Amino acid sequence: MKSYPRSMLKLIEELGKMPGIGQKSAERLANYIIQLPHDEAMQLAVAIRDVKKNINYCSICCNMGETDPCHICSDQSRDHKKVCVVEQPVDVFKIDKTGFYDGLYHVLFGHVNPLENVNPEDINIDKLVKRVEGGDIQEVIIATNPNLEGDITALCILERLEPLGVKVTQPARGMPSGSYLEYVSSAVIADAINGRKLMQKN
Ligand SMILES: [Zn+2]
Known part of the structure; x- marks a missing residue:
């Protein structure tokens, strides 16, 4: 490591912060980037800059989007009475790709995990409750992951939504x-x- 120039070390350090990228992978990626033609390397830098500049979080569903409200929340052809709650933006993509769901979404950005001190107030549950309180949502589909953390999260949401009288369902x-x-x-x-x-x- 010490034989790398300082700017290369910095690149390796930054790449190594990414999820699933260990020291060896970070070195491999940095070596790949250093060998790219100048234009291609700049395209990568510009893509990172643009994604940070253009992508915001939707003030309604909390999902990522280039507009606020996002393209899904502002799509009038969708059923605005149904909201599907998911843990991550990738889940929205997965469900929407099926073409079988025409309602809206709500992205929690995580799940409740008492062991790691992630509490209901640390994810977007409050925003969901306010959304249900304030709008004409008739059904909330809780599509958290079918594992321990996902189930705990789903129960926390159910507790908050039950008093509001909205229909709460879960995927089979x-x-x-x-x-x-x-x-x-x-x-x-x-x-x-x-x-x-x-x-x-x-
Ligand atoms: Zn939205």
């Missing part, structure tokens, strides 16, 4: 389509049995 949980029972974990099977529904012909 259980066996993934196309899977085989023998390869599915016990937790998933338990979820599927718990969430069983009346069989219908179509």
